[in-house]
Amino acid sequence: MxxxxxxxxxxxxxxxxxxxxxxxxxxxxxxxxxxxxxxxxxxxxxxxxxxxxxxxxxAWRTGGPGSxxxxxxxxxxxxxxxxxxxxxxxxxxxxxxxxxxxxxxxxxxxxxxxxxxxxxxxxxxxxxxxISELNLHERLAVTGPADELKELGDTFDGLLSRLDGAFAAQRRFVANASHELRTPLTLQRATVEVALADRDADVATLRQVCERVVRAGESQERLIDALLTLASSERGVDPARCGPTGLAAVVAAVVREREDPRMTVATRPATVHGDAALVERLAVNLVDNARRYTPGDGWIHVATGTSGGRPWLHVANSGEPIPRSRIPALHQPFQRLAPRGAGEGHGLGLSIVAAVAQAHGAELSTLPGPEGGLAVTVTFPAYGDERVGPARVVPEGRQLVAGRTGSRSSGTEGTFPAGARKSARPS
Structure with missing residues (x-):
């Protein structure tokens, strides 16, 4: 071939x-x-x-007619x-x-x-x-006047730069996924070996060992499920599985399964055209991410609504202050602000949210919260616009209002879409 x-x-x-x-x-x-x-x-x-x-x-005649x-x-x-x-x-x-x-x-x-x-x-x-996948750092570096050929060379260099970043991200993803999968396997192996080495282990001890192995297996299942969700979201949405989905009903069900006194909910009717399972996974990851990183005396606010005909979902929480420069990295798989602690996730929450938003052609806005934490807004296309395509990630530090972006120099107003404009902290 x-x-x-x-x-x-x-x-x-x-x-x-x-x-x-x-x-x-x-x-x-x-x-x-x-x-x-x-x-x-x-x-x-x-x-x-x-x-x-x-x-x-x-000619002049000098003689008679026969001259x-x-x-x-x-x-x-x-x-x-x-x-x-x-x-x-x-x-x-x-x-x-x-x-x-x-x-x-x-x-x-x-x-x-x-x-x-x-x-x-x-x-x-x-x-x-x-140039191959082994030396994607090299560039064409075309010299000469700024004509069409140099523009072509610069465009190809830009493509190489994006490919280099994609290959590097893929290598990091494989390495991180291997590490995340290997850790519970190592824990399971060590736990079982310790139990087998103890000749005097009783039933209670063996039961504790089995419970630890089960918990490690559950952690693996959650990680594999998250990876499968991320992969299916990055492939895009199957039109055959798309349909009208009540965003408010999905969020209400997610919140109802996670009773949390720190959480306040303000849902208004909003209909999304998309994959109901992926939309639910997006809401689950946003809510679980907020609950995981919100302190015991903090607050979480979840809201849905429609602005300019476009449904939106907003989740904000208090917590540790997050630098603005670190927010873009949170959308990458296995990226955390601090080393992973006990009970924390795998660093896939916001990357799954970004992938689901991209699959549905939604706009994703992630801003630092007014009292620490994050304020995340996902604005879907208007219902009836069944097109799905690349998401537009709103640059950090800009507000999202009715599907448009506008810069703000200070203040917390604007972290909610139009129609939900209020203090980010619930009263």
């Missing part, structure tokens, strides 16, 4: 119709056509000029006409020879100039051919 779509063309025998050859032939053809048109125009102008067209011969002056005038006119035709033929022949010579010169010059113009393309092709 060929590595590229153009490989079968290169394997054909005969003339290789390269871009340089095509440009050269095009230059030569254009010069030949324009030269032929110029030659034809010049020939017509010379042929129709008054100097050639209105030439007359006048031969009429025959002489006719002869002279024939000679003049033949001379004019000969001159035109010479003009046409010499101009044709000159045109053929200049066409050859133009083809040669076109070949040279096409090579000079396409030289950056050859350089880019050679450098791009040497």
């Amino acid at each position: 060929p590595a590229t779509a153009s490989e079968p063309v290169r394997q054909r025998r005969g003339i290789r119709w390269s871009a340089r050859l095509r440009l050269t032939l095009m230059y030569g053809a254009l010069f030949l056509v324009s030269g032929a048109a110029l030659l034809a125009g010049t020939y017509l102008l010379v042929a129709q000029s008054p100097a050639n067209k209105n030439t007359r011969v006048t 031969g002056s009429d025959q002489l005038r006719g002869r002279i006119e024939d000679i003049v006409s033949e001379r004019r035709s000969a001159q035109l033929r010479v003009l046409l022949t010499e101009s044709g020879v000159a045109l053929a010579g200049m066409t050859g010169v133009s083809v040669a010059l076109g070949w040279v100039m096409a090579g000079r113009v396409l030289r950056p393309v050859r350089v880019m092709a050679d450098r791009a051919r040497r």
